[in-house]
Amino acid sequence: xxxxxxxxxxxxxxxxxxxxxxxxxxxxxxxxxxxxxxxxxxxxxxxxxxxxxxxxxxxxxxxxxxxxxxxxxxxxxxxxxxxxxxxxxxxxxxxxxxxxxxxxxxxxxxxxxxxxxxxxxxxxxxxxxxxxxxxxxxxxxxxxxxxxxxxxxxxxxxxxxxxxxxxxxxxxxxxxxxxxxxxxxxxxxxxxxxxxxxxxxxxxxxxxxxxxxxxxxxxxxxxxxxxxxxxxxxxxxxxxxxxxxxxxxxxxxxxxxxxxxx
Amino acid sequence: xxxxxxxxxxxxxxxxxxxxxxxxxxxxxxxxxxxxxxxxxxxxxxxxxxxxxxxxxxxxxxxxxxxxxxxxxxxxxxxxxxxxxxxxxxxxxxxxxxxxxxxxxxxxxxxxxxxxxxxxxxxxxxxxxxxxxxxxxxxxxxxxxxxxxxxxxxxxxxxxxxxxxxxxxxxxxxxxxxxxxxxxxxxxxxxxxxxxxxxxxxxxxxxxxxxxxxxxxxxxxxxxxxxxxxxxxxxxxxxxxxxxxxxxxxxxxxxxxxxxxxxxxxxxxxxxxxxxxxxxxxxxxxxxxxxxxxxxxxxxxxxxxxxxxxxxxxxxxxxxxxxxxxxxxxxxxxxxxxxxxxxxxxxxxxxxxxxx
Numbered sequence: 001x002x003x004x005x006x007x008x009x010x011x012x013x014x015x016x017x018x019x020x021x022x023x024x025x026x027x028x029x030x031x032x033x034x035x036x037x038x039x040x041x042x043x044x045x046x047x048x049x050x051x052x053x054x055x056x057x058x059x060x061x062x063x064x065x066x067x068x069x070x071x072x073x074x075x076x077x078x079x080x081x082x083x084x085x086x087x088x089x090x091x092x093x094x095x096x097x098x099x100x101x102x103x104x105x106x107x108x109x110x111x112x113x114x115x116x117x118x119x120x121x122x123x124x125x126x127x128x129x130x131x132x133x134x135x136x137x138x139x140x141x142x143x144x145x146x147x148x149x150x151x152x153x154x155x156x157x158x159x160x161x162x163x164x165x166x167x168x169x170x171x172x173x174x175x176x177x178x179x180x181x182x183x184x185x186x187x188x189x190x191x192x193x194x195x196x197x198x199x200x201x202x203x204x205x206x207x208x209x210x211x212x213x214x215x216x217x218x219x220x221x222x223x224x225x226x227x228x229x230x231x232x233x234x235x236x237x238x239x240x241x242x243x244x245x246x247x248x249x250x251x252x253x254x255x256x257x258x259x260x261x262x
Numbered sequence: 263x264x265x266x267x268x269x270x271x272x273x274x275x276x277x278x279x280x281x282x283x284x285x286x287x288x289x290x291x292x293x294x295x296x297x298x299x300x301x302x303x304x305x306x307x308x309x310x311x312x313x314x315x316x317x318x319x320x321x322x323x324x325x326x327x328x329x330x331x332x333x334x335x336x337x338x339x340x341x342x343x344x345x346x347x348x349x350x351x352x353x354x355x356x357x358x359x360x361x362x363x364x365x366x367x368x369x370x371x372x373x374x375x376x377x378x379x380x381x382x383x384x385x386x387x388x389x390x391x392x393x394x395x396x397x398x399x400x401x402x403x404x405x406x407x408x409x410x411x412x413x414x415x416x417x418x419x420x421x422x423x424x425x426x427x428x429x430x431x432x433x434x435x436x437x438x439x440x441x442x443x444x445x446x447x448x449x450x451x452x453x454x455x456x457x458x459x460x461x462x463x464x465x466x467x468x469x470x471x472x473x474x475x476x477x478x479x480x481x482x483x484x485x486x487x488x489x490x491x492x493x494x495x496x497x498x499x500x501x502x503x504x505x506x507x508x509x510x511x512x513x514x515x516x517x518x519x520x521x522x523x524x525x526x527x528x529x530x531x532x533x534x535x536x537x538x539x540x541x542x543x544x545x546x547x548x549x550x551x552x553x554x555x556x557x558x559x560x561x562x563x564x565x566x567x568x569x570x571x572x573x574x575x576x577x578x579x580x581x582x583x584x585x586x587x588x589x590x591x592x593x594x595x596x597x598x599x600x601x602x603x604x605x606x607x608x609x610x611x612x613x614x615x616x617x618x
């Protein structure tokens with residue numbers, strides 16, 4: 001103990017304490033999230049799920065979406081949006097919305113997987129809508145080439161040909177798709193969250209969606225064949241890089257060429 | 263100190279010239295004394311610079327070898343992964359950079375550190391020598407005199423005529439750069455063929471779209487029926503005919519007179535080619551019903567017949583009149599009623615002929 005009390009005034013003590021605190025918090029958080037994941041279950045809904053979901057909905061969502069999810073002037077009705085929409089919006093943390101604005105942002109999910117499942121069960125019970133996709137459509141074993149063609153036709157104009165995302169009008173944007181789970185990508189396509197159009201099964205077939213997810217996961221794991229992609233944002237980031245780094249090197253060489261040797 | 267109170271620029275403050283009005287001339291300071299480099303005086307330093315230059319040339323050799331090894335040793339077979347391609351690309355780039363920069367920097371360092379660096383000044387020539395000028399004028403005069411161009415107007419005039427006519431063949435050749443596009447820009451594949459209305463089909467697979475497939479909030483990327491069967495000029499036809507199909511709540515549409523029957527149950531079809539410079543306008547926001555062009559941010563309001571609400575585009579996107587056939591598939595009842603895409607010289611003329 002004596003040694004510890006002597007060392008507590010050491011200049012590095014504060015840093016060590018901070019690191020320890022961060023590690024403990026992070027570790028606890030990781031444990032908590034894996035506990036939640038373990039509780040995840042299949043897409044079948046029991047009547048108790050619906051009942052529990054109704055309670056969660058009344059407590060957390062009804063302020064804006066209204067009792068019975070019938071909508072209000074602040075938020076749309078959720079009758080018939082389906083379990084897919086709930087699983088996407090709540091599962092990616094977009095709902096409950098942090099504040100009003102052009103677009104709901106992705107943030108750490110407020111509900112664990114079981115609660116999300118119960119909310120989805122409740123909303124699905126209000127009216128038929130797109131369901132949570134089956135595992136077989138999310139196995140990332142479709143045709144990546146076909147998926148790439150579908151992606152470039154239907155998705156690339158907003159989400160960027162390399163799925164790096166892009167700006168829309170008045171503060172809205174299409175997010176980057178790297179790191180988004182296959183399930184959430186599928187649900188976004190069938191439900192059309194916020195300003196994204198709906199890509200129903202009649203437009204892009206379930207197999208086509210599987211191909212698109214396969215393609216996205218493939219480009220995510222493969223990376224850019226040409227080296228650093230600078231965010232795959234096109235002329236803005238590339239131009240900035242060339243102006244700063246490229247011109248910088250040229251200026252450095254000119255200075256060296258004209259300087260005297262010692 | 264000099265007296266500055268008279269405002270004269272000819273007085274220098276540093277030289278005591280107060281009271282005198284002499285103009286001081288700027289003295290040529292000459293070349294500064296030569297400063298010897300380290301390598302000029304110290305043989306060790308010279309030896310070191312020599313080694314550095316050799317090292318840079320050696321780096322170039324290594325770079326070339328890296329390039330060759332990367333090119334021949336890394337096998338890019340059919341089953342090679344992106345990681346292999348990336349590795350080869352990186353090594354080829356690094357190898358080339360070392361090979362070129364090694365030689366370049368080596369030569370520069372050699373010249374700067376070891377080659378003689380004595381200053382040389384070269385005197386400027388006198389700007390004009392009067393005798394040369396007179397001689398040149400005399401040569402021109404001689405030419406005019408000896409050709410006799412002043413005395414023989416027949417020769418002068420025929421020469422002028424020949425030179426004036428000579429460029430005419432070039433004009434004829436430039437004419438062959440055409441033909442002018444004529445009316446190919448003003449009509450698309452959507453025009454009914456032999457009375458048969460063209461179906462709206464999905465891009466890229468070309469399957470027809472049923473009106474019931476288009477759910478509220480949907481956006482379909484559409485090509486005309488038969489486009490995929492074209493063998494020649496497919497991309498040119500596609501570039502004119504691509505359409506975006508969307509379904510809105512019918513009550514949110516505000517069709518103008520004569521365009522009420524161009525949509526079907528809230529399903530509308532608009533040309534995807536921006537009227538500004540022809541980028542594909544396909545960024546559809548299903549809640550605000552805005553269509554955004556990604557190139558210059560022209561924004562079109564779908565609820566008001568794609569009126570321009572922001573950006574440099576000057577005309578709304580052309581609407582494709584659609585209906586449903588006996589089997590429930592969406593069809594185009596006619597071609598676009600105006601030329602699609604950006605402006606061109608004959609556009610107004612073409613628009614008048616379409617609508618007459």
